[in-house]
Amino acid sequence: MNRRYPLLVLLLLLGAVGACTAGEIVLSAPQSEYFFQVGEEAEITLDVDNRGGTNVPGMLTVAVVPADAAQGGGRTQTKSLTIFRDLTTIAVDAGAPDAPATFTLKVSFAGSDGKTAVLPEILIHFLGETSSIPATEPAAQVTSSAAASPGGQAQSGGTAIDRAVQAGQTVQDAAVLREAMAAEDSAAAAATEDLLSRAMADPTVADLDGRLRAEGFARTGNTADPAAGTFLFSYQRDGGTGAQISGAMDDDLRFARLDTAASLDVPALLAENETFYDYMSQLTTEGLPRGGTTINATHQSERLAFSFGDGAAFINATIADSAVQEVSLQRRFNWIPFAALMVGLVGAFALAMRRRQMGGAETPEHESPAAGAPSPAEILALAEERFAAGEMAPAYRGAARALRRQIALAHGSGSEITDGEALALLGADDPARIWAETVLDNCSRVAFAGREPESDEFKKMSREIREYLGEARAS
Structure with a gap:
């Protein structure tokens, strides 16, 4: 009815x-x-x-x-x-x-x-x-x-x-009926407009809106349900990428949530956090590209989630009182590599048992864990190719990896390490430590925090890393 x-x-x-x-x-x-x-x-x-x-x-x-x-x-x-x-x-x-x-x-x-x-x-x-x-x-x-x-x-x-x-x-006439119906519709529209206005005027929602606009998004629509106190603002930017800010209000904001498939800039507080940076370096080294961004915010705090590799991993962070309170790495387990590993182990075990039964034939000597891995010079050369192609973030990531690889080979086991582990291997007395820390920090800010590289910065840094590699080979 x-x-x-x-x-x-x-x-x-x-x-x-x-x-x-x-x-x-x-x-x-x-x-x-x-x-x-x-x-x-x-x-x-x-x-x-x-x-x-x-x-x-x-x-x-x-x-x-x-x-x-x-x-x-x-x-x-x-x-x-x-x-x-x-x-x-x-x-x-x-x-x-x-x-x-x-x-x-x-x-x-x-x-x-x-x-x-x-x-x-x-x-x-x-x-x-x-x-x-x-x-x-x-x-x-x-x-x-x-x-x-x-x-x-x-x-x-x-x-x-x-x-x-x-x-x-x-009985009231038809004009009164029409007037009453119009008043009902007007009240509903006023309630919706009031909720949307109060939501966008809230400082937390306005901050999320500002972040999207800074990334090139424009608002394309909004909806609200005054009875439930919920609202939603939708956004779009060139290229078709969408985003939305949703939330709920009573007299004050209950919560606001930003969702987008775009890789938004990492806040400065997080970009400077060593744990966050190490996780970013680890996932990037594994070849997992940045994915979407989610931010759940209240007046007191905000929780951010950055996805990698189509949801294969997430870095979660909590910011409150103008400080990073918590950073964690979450992975979704992939059964395919695990199953392949189990099949390989079973095959190796069966082969060993067969050789034992046949008289204990010698097994081939194990290769070094670093065998087959690209050398620091090869990694740096690939980074320079990325730079020449205008791919700044991959170029800076590659330069940092080349430096870490050389430090790992010279002072450690030769396995992949994080920036923090590389600096720890150098030690406080190593004359190259301050230079290495500066190079790794600059690479991080361009590759992960979105900083625009300075003119000729990469060429100078690449030349210095190549000289460092040459000195290491000479010694």
Whole structure:
């Protein structure tokens, strides 16, 4: 049934309100019209009837809409609320204007069961003088209807309907109906716009928006659900890469999340973190390219996740109080190499057993772990080719790897090592340590942090590394 049907029934029943349940939650107000002095806080206490006998979580939406557009804009507040089984009342705030005005108060509760209790509109009058408040009996009680229960029909709502029928009042005309429907749509649009405006004005959301714009993204759309307090902003940049910022708000931001398949720049705090850099170097050395970026943020902290190799690995980091609190490396286990390894081990074991049975033939001498690996000079030559092709990040990564490889061969086992391990092998007294630390740091900032290389920087660095390799061979 069309959601406007209850409103049509209300108008045909002389503006009075029928009583029906909204699932298991029923809201009601003792009056349909209230009078307050200008400047007085208008707090309305609503009665709650939890007929299901269980706690019902959901979202409470309170909209205050001016009866006259000249009175200014209204406001809509949405907050999470759990109606406990023993809850009997809730208080809603209609504001305290500093000038005479009339507002329409709209209240609804959207439960997690998908049912919504909608309270009929309540008129709030703010008068300049106490003597202006009419000394009449309060208007009849109003009771919520169930927006998700289309089968119910309006029943008798109390003395207000009885008095109206007995007095022979006329039915509201079609113009009033259209006006009411337009007001309903306007209130919904205003609530959506209010939520989107508050979300983008939040400093955490604005910071995520700024990061995307700095990477060339432009906002292409937005959506919001005032009842749930959720919002989403979508983005696009040249090349078709998309991104989005989603989140939820009550009076304040609950959380915001940035998702994109793009490799966003690493924040400076992380780029300078030794653990993060070592993980980046390790994954890059393994040939895993950078993938997407995810940031979960609140006002207190943010957690970042950087994917590598189509989700084969992730570096997770937490930043709070302007400091890196935690960095971890997460891998998704790949069963194919493991299965191949197991097959190889079984084959080797079977071969050894067969040789033992045949008289213990000698096994071939094991090769060095470094056998077959490219030399530092070969790695550097490949890096120079990447530089000549304009591939800056791979070029700088290759230069750093060539230097680490030479240090590992000269001072260690010859296996792949991280920057930190390379500097530790050199030791504090090695005359090349300060130079090596500077070279590795510059390579990291270009390869991983996105810094633009300086003019002729790579050529100078490459020449120095080649000289270092020559000195090592000569010694």
